[in-house]
Amino acid sequence: xxxxxxxxxxxxxxxxxxxxxxxxxxxxxxxxxxxxxxxxxxxxxxxxxxxxxxxxxxxxxxxxxxxxxxxxxxxxxxxxxxxxxxxxxxxxxxxxxxxxxxxxxxxxxxxxxxxxxxxxxxxxxxxxxxxxxxxxxxxxxxxxxxxxxxxxxxxxxxxxxxxxxxxxxxxxxxxxxxxxxxxxxxxxxxxxxxxxxxxxxxxxxxxxxxxxxxxxxxxxxxxxxxxxxxxxxxxxxxxxxxxxxxxxxxxxxxxxxxxxxxxxxxxxxxxxxxxxxxxxxxxxxxxxxxxxxxxxxxxxxxxxxxxxxxxxxxxxxxxxxxxxxxxxxxxxxxxxxxxxxxxxxxxxxxxxxxxxxxxxxxxxxxxxxxxxxxxxxxxxxxxxxxxxxxxxxxxxxxxxxxxxxxxxxxxxxxxxxxxxxxxxxxxxx
Numbered sequence: 001x002x003x004x005x006x007x008x009x010x011x012x013x014x015x016x017x018x019x020x021x022x023x024x025x026x027x028x029x030x031x032x033x034x035x036x037x038x039x040x041x042x043x044x045x046x047x048x049x050x051x052x053x054x055x056x057x058x059x060x061x062x063x064x065x066x067x068x069x070x071x072x073x074x075x076x077x078x079x080x081x082x083x084x085x086x087x088x089x090x091x092x093x094x095x096x097x098x099x100x101x102x103x104x105x106x107x108x109x110x111x112x113x114x115x116x117x118x119x120x121x122x123x124x125x126x127x128x129x130x131x132x133x134x135x136x137x138x139x140x141x142x143x144x145x146x147x148x149x150x151x152x153x154x155x156x157x158x159x160x161x162x163x164x165x166x167x168x169x170x171x172x173x174x175x176x177x178x179x180x181x182x183x184x185x186x187x188x189x190x191x192x193x194x195x196x197x198x199x200x201x202x203x204x205x206x207x208x209x210x211x212x213x214x215x216x217x218x219x220x221x222x223x224x225x226x227x228x229x230x231x232x233x234x235x236x237x238x239x240x241x242x243x244x245x246x247x248x249x250x251x252x253x254x255x256x257x258x259x260x261x262x263x264x265x266x267x268x269x270x271x272x273x274x275x276x277x278x279x280x281x282x283x284x285x286x287x288x289x290x291x292x293x294x295x296x297x298x299x300x301x302x303x304x305x306x307x308x309x310x311x312x313x314x315x316x317x318x319x320x321x322x323x324x325x326x327x328x329x330x331x332x333x334x335x336x337x338x339x340x341x342x343x344x345x346x347x348x349x350x351x352x353x354x355x356x357x358x359x360x361x362x363x364x365x366x367x368x369x370x371x372x373x374x375x376x377x378x379x380x381x382x383x384x385x386x387x388x389x390x391x392x393x394x395x396x397x398x399x400x401x402x403x404x405x406x407x408x409x410x411x412x413x414x415x416x417x418x419x420x421x422x423x424x425x426x427x428x429x
Contacts, residue, residue, distance in 0.1 A: 001253060002038065003421070004419055007417065007421070008050070010420075010421065011271070012065075013417070013420050013421065016173045016174075016175055016420075017175060017194045017417075019173060020170050020173055020175045020176075020181070022315065023169060023170050023363075024048075024170070024181060024182065024185045026097040026166060027070070027163055027185060028168055028185060028186075028187075028189060029305050030063070030067055030068065030069060030070040030159060030162065030163065031060075031063035031066055031069050031070045031073075031186070032068060033066050033069050033070070033159075034067055034069075034240045035067055035069055035071075035151070035152050035155045035156070035302040036068060036151060037070065038165055057190075057416065059417060060072055060073035060186070062177075062389045063159075063186075064128070068159065069155045069156060069158060069159030069162075070159040070160070070162075070163050071125070071128070071156055071159070072121060072125060072128065072156060072159075072160050072185065073160075073181050073183070073186065074160075074163055074164060074167060074182055074270055075124060075274060075277070076120040076121040076124050076160050076164075077113070077117045077122070077160070077163075077167070077179065077417050078179065078270060078271065078274045079120055079278065080114075080116040080117040080120055081112045081113055082271055082274065082275070083116060083326075083330055084109060084112055084274065085114065085327070086251060088331075090242045092108065096116075097109060099334075099337075110237040114161075114164070117160065117161065117164060118157065118161065121156060121157040121161070121406065122153040122154075122157050124281060124358055125152065125156040126149075126153065126154050126158070126281060126284075126285075127215060127281030127285065128424045129152070130284035130287070131280055131281055131284050131302070133356050134245050143174065144268055150384075161274065163182065164176070166182070167179045167181075167182050168308060170182070173415060174274075174416060174420065175415040175416050175417065176409060176412050176416055177409075177412065179270075180265075180266055180267075180270070180405070180408075180409050181409060181413075183270065183405060183409075184372065184405060184406060184410075185411040186272055187327075187402045187405060187406055188406065219403065220385060221254060222380055222383070222403050222404070222407070223407055225270035225376060226378060226380070226403075226404060226407040226408060226411075227407065227411060228258075229261055229262050229267070229373055229376050229377070230407075230408060230411050231263060231376045232260070232261035232262075232373075233258045233261060234258070234259045234261070234365060234369050235256040235257070235258055235259075236256060236257040236258075236259060236349060236351055236362065236365065237254065237255075237256050237347060237349060238254070238255050238256055238257050238342060238347045238348070239254050239348060239349075239350055240254075240255070240345070240346050240347045243402075255339070257342070258364075259333075259362075259365060259366055259369060260369075260373075261369050261372060261373040262325070262326075262370075262374075262376075263329040263333050263366070263370065263373075263379065264324070264325050264328035264329050264373075264374035265334055265408055266404065266405050266408035266409060266412075267324070267328050268321050268324035268325040268328055268377060269321060269377065269381060269404050269405055269408075270375070270383075270405070271320075271324040271327075271328070272320035272321045274318065274322075275320055276305065276313070277305075279304075279305045280301065280302045280305040281300075283302045284298075285298075286298040286303070287302070288301060289293050303401060309385060311385075313385075314382045317378075317382060318378045318379075318381070319378075321374065321376070321377050321378040321379050321381055322374045324373065325370060325373065325374035325377060325378075326367075326370060329366065329370050333362040333366060335359045335360075338359075338360060339354070339355060339359035340354075340359075340360040342358065343352070343355055343358070345403070349361060369372040377404065379404075380404055382402060
């Protein structure tokens with residue numbers, strides 16, 4: 001309560017939080033703005049019968065079931081971000097822009113990401129609608145005329161760019177990552193309907209109480225585990241040599257460099273889910289191909305990635321999270337740059353030479369602790385699949401991924417707010 005009072009008392013922080021909440025409310029309103037000329041009233045019951053489509057709807061913030069202008073959410077922007085980050089590894093000029101361009105270079109890469117989002121939005125919209133049709137939603141949506149296709153694709157592209165713009169504005173207030181907060185808001189908004197659906201499934205069942213108790217225990221374990229992994233860090237000792245400048249003595253202190261167990265946060269989960277949704281969308285473009293071989297294999301890909309309860313999906317999802325955790329950690333933490341900064345400030349790790357040896361040591365430690373964090377995230381993400389095989393029910397099978405995102409985003413927001421409160425105390429002092 002004391003922290004809430006301090007937040008409310010701090011005018012600039014209070015205004016930032018209220019503005020962010022207002023922007024998130026706008027994103028929720030956009031998910032209920034239907035595309036002109038389309039009646040989506042029958043989609044909700046259709047989505048309840050498909051785990052894959054439910055997963056797709058979660059990351060669109062509920063906009064897909066409403067067939068709204070925000071039906072893709074931040075999906076195209078996330079896909080564009082993944083592509084751009086892969087390109088920075090492949091294309092030397094982009095890698096140089098990211099490493100040596102400073103703030104201007106990062107701003108230019110962000111601009112390229114926005115440009116790439118524009119063509120990806122209509123492509124993903126087309127693939128998603130074709131995917132819905134292949135799953136049986138064609139009878140609900142009907143056949144689109146060329147003008148309707150144009151209207152749908154333009155509306156969805158505009159809605160996606162608007163959501164992306166709101167996400168970037170939210171990030172500027174330094175309360176949390178805007179994209180993560182938008183996905184978080186969509187998940188939280190779906191909780192009441194998910195609980196209601198779960199209650200209806202278990203109501204009257206002989207195993208209702210043991211199953212619900214089991215899910216409650218898993219929930220507590222996941223929350224405690226995510227908090228533990230998010231807060232865990234390895235402290236690398238750093239010593240600073242004494243230096244004389246003029247008549248003053250500087251340095252001679254010992255401190256530490258904190259390496260978080262999970263440097264990437266919740267981003268690997270979001271990236272992995274986006275990639276897992278992508279093959280089925282791309283396959284839709286080839287489902288009506290003249291080549292029987294191409295059409296048949298496209299259908300196989302759709303069937304393979306549509307079922308989120310299979311072991312194939314679980315194994316691929318597990319490996320995706322592992323890979324993206326290492327990938328994003330490499331993006332946000334550069335051991336060579338850290339070692340160089342420590343050396344410039346007269347610091348060193350006891351027993352190691354400054355420079356290359358320090359960078360190798362940091363890289364080795366980071367790889368080991370990242371493996372532990374990545375394994376934890378991946379295991380928690382596939383826990384619903386394991387729970388389904390033990391309980392025999394498909395209820396709440398998507399809870400692991402959603403819970404990971406919700407808990408991680410809440411922890412990040414709390415840290416951001418506490419940091420701003422601390423800065424405000426220093427400024428007041």
